[in-house]
Amino acid sequence: MLYEGVLRKMQTENGSPIQYFLVFEHDFLNMNQALDKTVQIDFIKYQCLNCGEERPIYRQGFCKSCFYETPAAGDWIMKPELSTAHLDKEDRDLEYEKKVQLQPHIVYLANSSNVKVGVTRKTQVPTRWIDQGAHEAIEIVEVPNRYLAGITEVALKEHVSDKTSWQKMLTNRIEDVNLVEWRNKLKSSIPDEATDYFIESNGETHLEFPVLQYPEKVKSLNLDKTPSYTGVLKGIKGQYLIFEDSTVFNIRGNEGYYVGISIL
Known part of the structure; x- marks a missing residue:
């Protein structure tokens, strides 16, 4: 199953455990259902959360000009x-x-x-x-x-x-x-x-987070350096996806990145 859209921080519902949702313009994905499954993340382009233009993301999901202009920053x-x-x-x-x-x-x-x-x-x-x-x-x-x-x-x-x-x-x-x-x-x-x-x-x-396995050490996925990544999802905590190989991916830290996410 392929999901595609611009990343925004995951929406959550408090429960035992907490439920996490990636919400795109035309679709959404309950990330809890992807636990213990192979997930592929592909960086496609940038898309500023304010102007919607394909411009490099500067901070907080905004391009540089919007970051210094929008009241949300x-x-x-x-x-x-x-x-x-x-x-x-x-x-x-x-x-x-x-x-x-x-x-x-x-x-x-x-x-x-x-x-x-x-x-x-x-x-x-x-x-x-x-x-x-x-x-x-x-x-x-x-x-x-x-x-x-x-x-x-x-x-x-x-x-x-x-x-x-x-x-x-x-x-x-x-x-x-x-x-x-x-x-x-x-x-x-x-x-x-x-x-x-x-x-x-x-x-x-x-609060109870949906984590099957915690890593001993963590290495952060950077989509600019690694535009395609595949790994087995083992947990979700904060706004991070935690993978079996100790890779972690900060959804909120990558707001404004337009991606494809496949559950293999």
């Missing part, structure tokens, strides 16, 4: 503390920025390779944790806009990491920790503007 995406829509101040497109920034946001702790702090829109829970390959997570605060979430994250980064080791996450060299204790320990470090939004009484969320 503003600096506040990666650095929520730079959000300004609550001040009625435009970065690239105020209407878009108000739509995204002026809605409830969660500051959370997630454990994928280690305990890390992060920010996401409330509507993206638990999707954001799944995308990061976190096997456990917990909300710390729920605030009404992205700016408050951003300054809270900046404050908490003084005490806990905001990075994930993707290699450690994919080899499953992880340990369970008590995130409730971590949440309570960090309470005193929350900025004054966000203290009223602290969540007192929630528990951890645990």
Whole structure:
């Protein structure tokens, strides 16, 4: 069976295990059904997620010009503390920025390779944790806009990491920790503007990924260097496909690549 289209991050449904879907313009593929089967990935062309043109992908699935123009790639995406829509101040497109920034946001702790702090829109829970390959997570605060979430994250980064080791996450060299204790320990470090939004009484969320076999080491598939790859799919975690030969393929890291995927 051949599926063809431009890569976007896999859509997910939380379950036991999590279900993963590659969604193309005219078709979709439940990747869980490809586990233990031979999968072939062929790079065909680039296709910018914003303009749709066949241009080399620069970052985040966008060609270079779109990356510096589209509001979906503003600096506040990666650095929520730079959000300004609550001040009625435009970065690239105020209407878009108000739509995204002026809605409830969660500051959370997630454990994928280690305990890390992060920010996401409330509507993206638990999707954001799944995308990061976190096997456990917990909300710390729920605030009404992205700016408050951003300054809270900046404050908490003084005490806990905001990075994930993707290699450690994919080899499953992880340990369970008590995130409730971590949440309570960090309470005193929350900025004054966000203290009223602290969540007192929630528990951890645990996530189960569809992985049959974890690799000892990982080697990342680069479609620019290896435009055709074939391997037996052994797992899916975060936004990565894990193959029997220890090759891993980051779907989100290859957004904007138009590919053919065959289940052999």
